[in-house]
Structures are given as C-alpha cells and as structure tokens.
Amino acid sequence: MTPADLALAAKDGTVLTPAAEAPALSIRGMTVSYAEKPAIFSVDADFAAGAMTAIVGPNGAGKSTLLKAALGVIPRLSGEVSVFGTPLETARARVAYVPQRASVDWDFPTRVIDVVLMGLYRELGLLGRVRAAHRAKAEACLARVGMSDFAARQIGQLSGGQQQRVFLARALAQEADLYLLDEPFAGVDAATEAAIIEVLKTLKDQGKSVVAVHHDLATVTRYFDRVLLLNVRKIAAGPVAQAFTPQTLAATYGGRLASAQIDQLRLGDGAGLPTGAGPEAGAGPKA
Ligand SMILES: Nc1ncnc2c1ncn2[C@@H]1O[C@H](COP(=O)(O)OP(=O)(O)OP(=O)(O)O)[C@@H](O)[C@H]1O
Numbered sequence: 001m002t003p004a005d006l007a008l009a010a011k012d013g014t015v016l017t018p019a020a021e022a023p024a025l026s027i028r029g030m031t032v033s034y035a036e037k038p039a040i041f042s043v044d045a046d047f048a049a050g051a052m053t054a055i056v057g058p059n060g061a062g063k064s065t066l067l068k069a070a071l072g073v074i075p076r077l078s079g080e081v082s083v084f085g086t087p088l089e090t091a092r093a094r095v096a097y098v099p100q101r102a103s104v105d106w107d108f109p110t111r112v113i114d115v116v117l118m119g120l121y122r123e124l125g126l127l128g129r130v131r132a133a134h135r136a137k138a139e140a141c142l143a144r145v146g147m148s149d150f151a152a153r154q155i156g157q158l159s160g161g162q163q164q165r166v167f168l169a170r171a172l173a174q175e176a177d178l179y180l181l182d183e184p185f186a187g188v189d190a191a192t193e194a195a196i197i198e199v200l201k202t203l204k205d206q207g208k209s210v211v212a213v214h215h216d217l218a219t220v221t222r223y224f225d226r227v228l229l230l231n232v233r234k235i236a237a238g239p240v241a242q243a244f245t246p247q248t249l250a251a252t253y254g255g256r257l258a259s260a261q262i263d264q265l266r267l268g269d270g271a272g273l274p275t276g277a278g279p280e281a282g283a284g285p286k287a
C-alpha cells in the first residue's frame, strides 16, 4: 500500500497526503559560494515526503551544490536545513546520498560487495565484524539492482552504468527514508535506466522519499511527481503539472531550449526532443 493509498480525504475534498506533513527535506534561505559569485542564492525548497522529486536546471545551475550543502558536505554561507521536520544532525541515518558519478574516485581498490557493505556502516559500527546477515543484506541489495554477478569485481573494473547501480545498491543497504541521487541516469543505457527507475518507484511505494537531479527533460513528467527548477535561484517548484511549464523552462534554461522543444516537452513524451536538450542540458554522459 502506498502513502497515496493511505491518504485521507478531508471534508472539503482536498487530499491530505504525507506531503502535508513535514517535508522529507526542507531548505530555507540557502546560499553557497565557492568564490565570490554564489553557486546558489537564497534558495527555499521543500521536498515532499513520499514523493519523487526531480531537480532540474542547466549545467552549473547549482544542483549538486544544493544537495551537498544540504547534507553539510560543503559549507554554506547561510541557510537552514531540516529532514522530516528535525535538524539534519538528528536525522542523518534517515538520508542516503548517491553522488554524481564524475565526483567519485573510481580507482580505489574495493570490491563491489564491500562498497555495498559500506551502506551498512551504521549497523556495523566502526570496527564491527561483517557477519553472514550483513553479507546477505548487501547481496540482496545487489540483486535489487541486477548486479549479483559482480559482487567480487573491483569497483573500478565496472562500466559507468554498472557503477551507478552499485552505488544505488549501497544507498538501498542504508535503509534510509530519504534518497538523494545526483544524476542517477547519467550515462546509463535504457535497460539500466528502466531498472533504476523501477527501484526508485518501489522505494516510493514503500513510502520513501526520492529526490534526483535529472537532466532528461523528456522524462520528467513520466518519472517524477514533483519538480524543482533551479538556476542559481529557485525558478519554480511544485507538482510537475503545475511547475514544469514552458514559462518556467524558458526561465530556467534561457535561450538554450527552443520554444518548439519546450512545447514538445509539455506533451509529456518528449517526442521530437533530441537527446540532450541543447548543448547545456544534455542527457548524455559528461566528460
Ligand atoms: N569545488 C568547486 N569550486 C569552485 N567552484 C565550484 C566547485 N564546485 C562547483 N563549482 C561551481 O559552482 C557552480 C555550480 O556547480 P554545480 O556542480 O552545483 O552545478 P550543477 O547544477 O550540479 O551542474 P551539472 O549539471 O554540470 O552537474 C558552477 O558554476 C561550478 O563551476
């Protein structure tokens, strides 16, 4: 049964979903600057619990920065963050994060199964021994992403899409309530993309919250319930049907998307949209 199934219909007909409760992730007044120019400026954003939300915006818009700063991985100039209504510090165990692939050092000599076991570090403790039950759990997570056959392989000896699946398996092992994924579909083939979206939809059906940075505008409508359009500032946010419009897309991407492409996106199937909607919004793998 999904959270939506459990939704209560109020007397006036509005539906009280878990989204009406504390957001999975709430960001207030967040500004982050690497140098003088802010990478994100004064962003307020609520990511609804029990929903799948896409973060969309051109390269350099600050999408990765937003996630990293929300998690405290990088410092912020200002901003408050809460997770399920409590400070991040008290809710860390409820959050799993899959970083953007390009940001991970793939040369470290670690087997796939050990990468997944890292997701269990809270259970294991710093010096905890890996027991059969832990290994079984890690193997089950690998199975969920279709990577069982690769458990003993070095992580660096996998293809990009396979690595992406393994890092998703590690996030699954954490048994978090909020999953933050930075471009989970970057550079993966159609089969892997379908496998990953299935895993994410299953998480949602279990009442979990998913936030994913997403570049393929053609699939936003199909994959996600909600969207945040970001370009240094928040441009728009809300249910896809309301926030993902020709106007908000134009405001987010400027002249980089032709209006004809934007019109096609609104049809929901992306028909006619070239892979990678323009030079700055490509869906493909990045160098
Ligand atoms: N470590 C860093 N030092 C300095 N500037 C940085 C650093 N990381 C990111 N930036 C800059 O901050 C801005 C936002 O970067 P960020 O990685 O958040 O963008 P993004 O929206 O995730 O882009 P992409 O779609 O390419 O992943 C960019 O202008 C980028 O050049």
Ligand SMILES: [Mg+2]
Binding pocket: 063, 064, 065, 100, 182, 213
């Ligand atoms: Mg990024």
